[in-house]
Amino acid sequence: MNRSRDVTALAIFGVFLVAVPFIKSDYLFNAILIPFIAVSLAALGLNILAGYAGQVSLGSAAFMAIGAFSTYDLLLYVPHLPFLVALPGAGLITAVAGLVFGLPGLRLRGFYLAISTLAAQFFVQWVFTTFPWFQGGDTSGVITAPPIFIDGFQVSTPVERYLLALAVAAILTVFAIALVRSRVGQSFLAVRDNELAAKVLGINVLKIKLIACAISGFYIGIAGALWAYLYVRTIEPAGYDLDHSFQILFVIILGGLASIRGAFLGAAFLVVLPLLLSRGGAALLGPNFDSGYVDLAEKIILGALIILFLRLEPQGLSALLARFSLNRKATT
């Protein structure tokens, strides 16, 4: 991780790629780098909706679950479908789900989207637990993610899985950068900062919000598929709970709202924090160390950091890291 600490934004990908032959430990790929990429992508998706367009969603984990299950079901029920087609397909399905749950909440400003996405959070988890069809009719146990084949080549070792995740992340990041600089991306900011003014400028506010919702869903769905297929390697509804949704939200608050690299910085922080805490706790307290306290300590620290960042550095780690660089006009 040290290798990449000070590298930001796109340059990160080059470094992450070049770094591969030097990383000898599978643990680093399995436990840190792969979840880091998946979380970053989900955070990127949420940031498009919450950071840029100003619409806070509390259902990210549900949309990740939709992405994971859509990939699984597409591959299961559509014969001969390549993984690289199923993946964006799952993204599209998640985008549609995002629209369905976004519509009731997006007509108004404020907390309403938070509540309609909470609805998604509970409803989606219920659907996947209740109806066995989504798990291929089998509810007897946890489903192991089927092997991934790309043009006949099986992606199985940690390095291969990591490279696949990295490639997907690179493509989506480039697209996100282009998006936020585009007219649509600028409209996101206009809608976030002042809906009335945006409307006066001729922006179709509801349409812009729905576009943000759909694109965000696409990203989060793909992130969920990567999470399921490359990281946990099981297809199950457990794990995509409300806490997970909050974590993604915390990633973008800490990393920086309305910032592409913020999603990556925040994700790196959130993936590493629990590891640091448990290592640090074990080193400090020795054998008396109770891992239950790590979870509590992590909660308290996270909560405190959220409040501190909202108060002192609303632009997050991203702004902390590069104060000198001309950031987007300070808003919010």
Added chain:
Amino acid sequence: MDWSFLIGVVISGLLAGVMYSLVAIGFVLIYKTSGVLNFAQGSMLLFAALTFVSLHEEGLPFWIAFVLTLAIMVLLGVLIEKIVLRPLINQPPITLFMATLGLSYIIEGGAQFVWGTQVHQLDLGIADVPLPLNSILISQFDIFCAGVAGAIVAVLGVVLQYTRVGLAFRAAAFDQYAALNTGLRLPRIWAITWGVAGFIALVGGLLWGARTGVQFSLSLVVLKSLPVLVVGGFDSIIGAIVGGLLVGLTETLMEVYVGPFIGGGIDQWIAYALALAFLLIKPTGLFGQRSVERV
């Protein structure tokens, strides 16, 4: 159709709704005066119940433990207002909401750090036994809860309507700038509001805790109350009551008559389905005042 069964279901649904209302009132009070949707209300409830139970288990008598916990809750509420929210004044509502989300993590973690993570039993001395009433069974405990909620609403109503503090509260809720201009000290009103919300969290925590045991999941009642706010309207105490009753009723009816046909467990989301229906049809909720946020 078994009418007495239906009536029993309706009554137990309404009584379950009272419990939701009780939590929702805490939300509405804070939202009305300061525009903050306090996600930490659920963790305040957990904190209050845990503190009370732990003090009580230490051997303190009921009332002393109650008063002590109340003092802690009021202090906590005032501190939250001072330390967390005051510096964020004039920030968009969503920022304030996210701050209370962080706050709920601190309170949940802190409460369990101090008092431990095990489940505590809480006995308020009111048996949770069914009371036969004309062949309809109603829990004695539910009736007690309804009584407590009713009393709180009545006291709140009287205080808001007939006292100076209540008048100041209504002025602040009606128009902050105008209230400030007439010389009202908004920070003091906010502090009082947070104190009262702490009290309501304590009462809610005790009632919920007696029913489900005092444990972490207590803080999740916040999630049951958000749909209540949508249904009733974010800024209406009456709305919180009616919304709570409606949510409780819908949940129980659907669970009994629809749930078995679609796999059960629908209580996880049925309140939210109701909230979504309201968002589509009547976005301000039943008693919500303004729709000026709509552009």
